[in-house]
Amino acid sequence: MQERVIVGIDVGTTKVCVLVGELDRDGKLNIVGVGTCPSQGLRRGVVVNIEETVTSIAAAIDRAERLSGKHITTAYVGIAGSHIESENSKGFVAITPSHRDIVQNDICRAIEVARAIAIPANREIIHxxxxxxxxxxxxxxxNPIGMSGFRLEVETHIVTGSVSSIHNLIKCVQKAHVEIEDLVLEPLASGEAVLADGETDLGVVLVDVGGGTTDIAIYTDGAIWHTVVLPIGGNLITSDIAIGLRLPFAVAEELKVTYGHCDPSAIDDDDMIDLAQFMPDCNDLVPRKLLAEIIQARVEELFEMVHDEIKKSGYDGLLPAGLVLTGGTAELPGILELAGQILDLPARIGVPLGLHGLADSICRPAYATAVGLLLWGLTHSSLTYDEEEGQQADRGTMLSRIGRWLRSFIP
Structure with a gap:
């Protein structure tokens, strides 16, 4: 009896994370392989050096394969970057013959009308x-299937990206000898991992603060309403520390991770950091409160930008489920309280839950996107577990990527 294998690859600015999951007959998603590698060749979520990026992806894949014992050939891959844009579009069609039951083809026609928006030649539709x-x-x-009517209208959320950025990412993954099942916008993937149905129904903002970007997704009425990727993340906090304290970037990053805090008032005035533990030839001491002040200033700036995006969406003051904060930078002490204060929203940290196998090692905000890619694959793939045969059953071998994707939203 074979178990279904799904792979997610999160190609981030600071790390590449590869997760291998198995779905057993009981419906449990078991994490059987984890591979992470420092990311090279990306800046703010966009590939700037193909060879370095390929090397990072291949190294993470190799580690995941060694741990899981599986050979990785296909994967769901996350995409982000400041080139991402989104808009909402409507499409409507007449039901012919009049007043007959609505079928799947009617929905497909309405969605095709909605996606027929004018976009520049250098941009491509992702979702x-x-x-x-x-x-x-x-x-x-x-779900309108089976209902009677004369006219069907669909409201869609359309995500587009730069053609060159999309194709460069695809090229890097393929050069690592992996075919892409689907490209998934990273905040959508993170939402799969950390959001509850009740939150998306009420209205919630997901903020995924990574190393190079901050991904924002606003959900309401159980569906996505607004997405945006800001070109600012944890690396800019590290850069400020490096500049303010005149330290190498790598040392500033270690300082942030080990001693960082977003609330200077929580730090004693006499709490000092000995830099000799990071640089043996340096005997300087750094006030930890000064480090916290530098971090606080940059984090405040980041969440002011998030607040501006919420206002642009038209949902400022209309998100009763509040803020769900995730991503690697969400692990900074004090960041949740500061974010909730600036956005004036109830806030919680989003961690992936409901996993099995090696789940203990990845139940952290930093792995939200990678876990979400696996869950996206479970929800949107054309493959399903066939209990009678005890093996994978392909329900749509000849379907195109768009066709498979539409099936996932239509029973």
């Missing part, structure tokens, strides 16, 4: 996500 349907003026319909 077209149905948010909800309207049948003859009746709103709030999640």
């Amino acid at each position: 077209v996500i149905p948010r909800g349907y309207v049948v003859d003026g009746q709103e709030g319909i999640k």
Whole structure:
């Protein structure tokens, strides 16, 4: 009896993370392989050096394969970067013959109308996500199949990206000898891992603060409403520390991770950091409160930018489920309280839950995107576990990527 294997590859600015998951007959997702490697060749989520990026991806894949004992040939891959843009679009079609039951083909036609937006030649559609349907003026319909009507309307969330950035990422993964099952916008993947249905129904903002970017996704009425990727992340905090304390970047990063805090008032005035533990030839002492002041200033700036994006979405003051903060930088002490204060929202840290196998090692915000890629694969793949045969059953071998994707949203 074979178990279904799904692989997620999170190609981040600071690290590449590869997760290998198995879905058993009981529906449990077991993490059987984890491979991480420092990321080289990316800047703010975008590939700037193909060979370095390929080397990083290949190293992470090799570690995951050694741990899991699986040979990785396909994967779901996360994409982010400041080139990402999104907008909401509507499409409607007439039901012919009039007033017959709505079928899957009607939904596909409406979605195709919605995706027919004018975009520049240097941009490409990554996702077209149905948010909800309207049948003859009746709103709030999640699944219109089987309903009778004359007119079907769909509201979609469309995510686009730079053609060159998308293709460079694809090229890097393929050069590491892995074919891409699907490209997934990273905040959507993170949302799969850390958000509850009740939160997305009420209205929630997910903020994934990585090394090079901050990914924002606003959900309401159970669906995505607004996505954006800001070109600022944990690396800029590290840069400020390096400049302010005149330290090498690598030492500044270790200082941030080991002693960083976002609230200077929580640090004693006489609490000093001995730099000799990071640089043996240096005998200087650094006040930990000064380090916290530098971090606080940059984190405040970051969440002011997040606040501006929430205002642009039109949902400022309309997110009762509050803020879910995730990503590697979310592990900084004091960041949750500062973020909640600036955004004036209830806040919690988002960690991936409900996993098995090697789950203990990845139940951290830094792994939210990678775990979300596995969950996205479970939800949106054309493969399903066939209990009678005890093996994988392919329900859509000849379907295109777009066709497979549409099936995942339509029963």
